[in-house]
Amino acid sequence: MSRTLSYREAMREAMHEALANDPRVFLMGEDVGRYGGTYAFSKGFLDEFGPERIRDTPLSELGFVGAAIGAALGGMRPIVEVMTVNFSLLALDQIVNTAALYRHMSGGQFSVPLVVRMTTGAGRQLAAQHSHSLEGWYAHIPGIKVLAPATIEDARGMLAPALADPDPVVIFEHAGLFNMEGDLPDTRDDLMVDIRSAKVRRIGTDVAIITHGGSLSKALAAAGQLAAEGISAEVVDLRVLRPLDTAAIVAAVAKCRRAVVVDEGWKSGSLAAEVMARIMENVFYELDAPVARVCSEEVPIPYAKHLEDAALPQPEKIVAAVKGLFA
């Protein structure tokens, strides 16, 4: 038995389940309560769980993310929603200097069992200040785990293991995915997702396209086009951006002998660069061609649709990059 759900509904259901099952879990963030969540992820929660557990915060990203860390240290299991990654920059100090470091800096005395969720990505003509893809920055930091659910299954199944994790977990939800629909099994046991491993979303033999988040659907679209032209692409969804599943990357590249990395972050210093480095370190001699990548152009993301489209990874760019490996 299965049922059809949107990404938004899947995430909402996951949060609902967590709130219903564990009294230590609570949700805090800007407009999570009365407003129902910026993206309606928490619609109806306030009525059901009350204002203590569905906690509207002031516009104080640093303050309330820090408070969530303190609450986690104090025995709670907060889910803190930062409206978008763009505003998370105001909370970066608490995430990087406190949440990520406390376990180590205290010699193992204090863990921070915190989940931070935030929207990421471009593609909706929101212009430069609302279009960042900075998950690669977060993935740079030891002490936190970084997830990027790109499917309905992961939107539904990643939150529970993230909450069960004793350390801080940051979840990036790409805004382009919220209305996407997909099927889910009915039974709870089938919903749990392993938050340690990447997942192959399409099996292929000629080229490994390695991606995550909002770029997954673009990579799959490109793989479809390539298939029509006789190139069999394997699509790997990293989905755990820290720690990276190096073995999965290596396996796909070793099999296909060619690789394209697709990442909505800017090319310089990107997560794509890290994936490429791991390929060089581990499967260099298996490669039949240099590894290619498709990233965002090195420009603040523009407003006008044609310019925004041109700045971001697109299926055509991925197809072209793949074909370049066979030239």
Added chain:
Amino acid sequence: MNIDHHAPPPPAGPVPWQSDFAVGLLADMVRIRRMEEKSAELYGAGKIRGFLHLYIGEEAVAVGALHALSVEDNIVATYREHAHALVRGMAMSTIMAEMYGRREGCAHGRGGSMHLFDKATRLFGGNAIVGGGLPLAVGLALAAKMQNENRIAACFFGDGAVAEGAFHESLNLAALWKLPVLFCCENNLYGMGTALERSESQTDLCVKAASYNMPALRADGMDIVAVHETTKQAVQRVRESRGPVFVEYQTYRFRAHSMFDAELYRPKAEVEEWKTRGPIHTFSARLKAEGKLTEEQFLALDAAANAEVADAVAFAEAGTWEPVEDLLKDVHTPEGVAP
């Protein structure tokens, strides 16, 4: 606005405490002083490295304030926190070992002077980001409230932190959500080399705090009686109202900001002037005058402090190094260990 500007009590007024209690607090101040003096010396000798921020001159604040709190309360402190760790009950030897970078330190050498943590005494750091501890204290208080615990969170920070957004966000949150936080501002007039009036448009810190709709008290931080009595009152208000209270302790650091500071920003005479108000000699003189302390007692407690320091140094000297093979330990919580 709810500002209770308490005039500092007259310095020679009677100490409202039993002699045992008074002498105990004096002894704690002396323990801190001796530990800090030794730390400075060990820094010179290259035994302690990194940043080292001494609390000399400010002892009355940590001792007076922490003795007004319960063992169940949560404490958050800054990088100038050796005193807080010691008064909370961390062994001096553990502190010293941490400053040496030893495995026997509270963080096995991962933290050093600025990052003293102690789960047993509920000390949540040792935070070296100015203002970084304030949101944390708010969250600890939130957790206490949500779990119906009686504990409060006490957060120590300097006057410099008042300029940070974290200060304003935290006071607002704590007052808005009625959280049991005691905000303890150690106003020693300088943030590194920047005097308060060179960084704040409003130098009355109680006015700032009171604007967030919480009681704001002020105490002479050089006078342990004023510190303790004011804090007791503040703690009681936090416990009764389950809301935040702000206390400004007016104090002064006698030493440099850290070990790298030529002290170009303040006149020597100012330092000397404040030293005449030193919390240890003024308090012991008062106790003696009131017949609550004898010179022999003072010498004995000082000797005990020096002996404790000597033991702590010996412990740190004899300490071991965390094996390099364990470098990556404690980045994440090991499998199966509850947070």
